[in-house]
Amino acid sequence: MIVTTANDDFDIVRHMLSLKVDDYLLKPVKQSILSDTIRKTLLVDEQGAVATREQRQTISDLMGGCDYPGWHTWLFGILDAACAQPMSDNDGAKRLTDVLELLLQHLAGLSDKYIPCRQKITDLIHSIHQHGLGVGRYWPVMVGLFNLSHAIFEQLFKSASGSMDFVARARFHIEKNLLNNMTLDDIAAEAFVSPCYLSRAFKKSTGSGFSSYITSRKINIARSLLQYSDLKVNTIALELSWQDANYFCRIFKKETGIAPSDYRRLASPEAG
Incomplete structure (x- = not known):
């Protein structure tokens, strides 16, 4: 106007x-x-209209393909971009809530089984409007997005699991349990194959070993938490189901080439 x-x-x-x-x-x-x-x-x-069309298509594609890992990568990327905005700038929060509004519209066109998911979105939007996206809000909002994603993809999996191969099912259950401790035996049981067979096929399909894949997914979350949240390093380790903070620090440095505390100091928005 x-x-x-x-x-x-x-x-x-x-x-x-x-x-x-x-x-x-x-x-x-x-x-x-x-x-x-x-x-x-x-x-x-x-x-703005082009961006909205692209976001609608992304939501449709990721949900249509039951691409849980891709969904988390996309959704948390939006959260990170929103939190990278200055705290005095409301554009970051609006960017995230606009995407959640699009998701709400998409789910409204699906069956009534997504009504609980729609309520989670409404509650999350209200929380962001009320409290914003400050440093102390990153982790609560991320947990809200984890819970929302879990609810959505549990419903999607019921319809899509029959057409998914066992490696795709394994990746789905890894993503579902990203904040939990999980073993090869656990995921193999969910994929209905032997641990040995899953291990070989997983490496062939993804180019990454089973344990390395899980570590990489968790470290991506840890990066964001170090950059945008106020959680202490040992708390981040525990939230990602590493009981030993020293072990987490070694793994993080092996994956990124830098210690968690140094990563936070260099990558946090305040560093710029």
């Missing part, structure tokens, strides 16, 4: 900005300036 007015009262200007007005032009306005402002506003609107 573009507003043109002959009134330059500061209170009116401030009120216009609070209404999310795109631009505020004081009369008389040169035709060239007005045309340029309209052109820029339309360009921003079109870019």
